[in-house]
Amino acid sequence: MDxxxxxxxxxxxxxxxxxxxxxxxxxxxxxSIDQFGLVASAVRLGDKYNRFSQLIxxxxxxxxxxxxxxxxxxxNYAVMTILWLDEKGEVVNEESYRL
Structure with missing residues (x-):
């Protein structure tokens, strides 16, 4: 398979x-993102990154x-975050971007 x-x-x-x-x-x-902002995505991505790091x-x-x-x-979490941003038209309250 190529x-x-x-x-x-x-x-x-x-x-x-x-x-x-x-x-x-x-x-x-x-x-979760609607309720807590993009920090919710960052947490899930961070959890998976930490799991990856632990495994390797x-x-x-x-x-x-x-x-x-x-x-x-x-x-998948990265793509789901892109879907959320696209749905919102990337016009998201500045507070949603803060960590």
């Missing part, structure tokens, strides 16, 4: 995971979550 096809395969996997989790949890991600530094596997799973989640 790199472009592999990329599309991964983004399809991300979309399927997004669909499944939104079905299970509803759109709690957007509701300890060279260990966490039960039910691989490095790959963590990176898929991290990428």
């Amino acid at each position: 790199r472009n096809m592999q990329f599309r395969s991964i983004t399809d996997e991300m979309a399927n995971l997004y669909d499944r989790k939104n079905s299970d949890y509803g759109n709690s991600f957007d509701r 530094n300890a060279n260990q596997q966490v039960k039910d979550e691989s490095i790959r799973d963590t990176l898929i989640d991290l990428a």
Whole structure:
């Protein structure tokens, strides 16, 4: 499989995971940002980054979550934040951008 096809395969996997989790949890991600501002996204991205860092530094596997799973989640949270920004037209109260 060439790199472009592999990329599309991964983004399809991300979309399927997004669909499944939104079905299970509803759109709690957007509701969190609406309530707390973009700091809510930063916290979730930070949690996944910290998990990734822990996995690579300890060279260990966490039960039910691989490095790959963590990176898929991290990428999905980034895309979900872009979706939120696009929906708001990037005209977001300045307070929403503060950490």
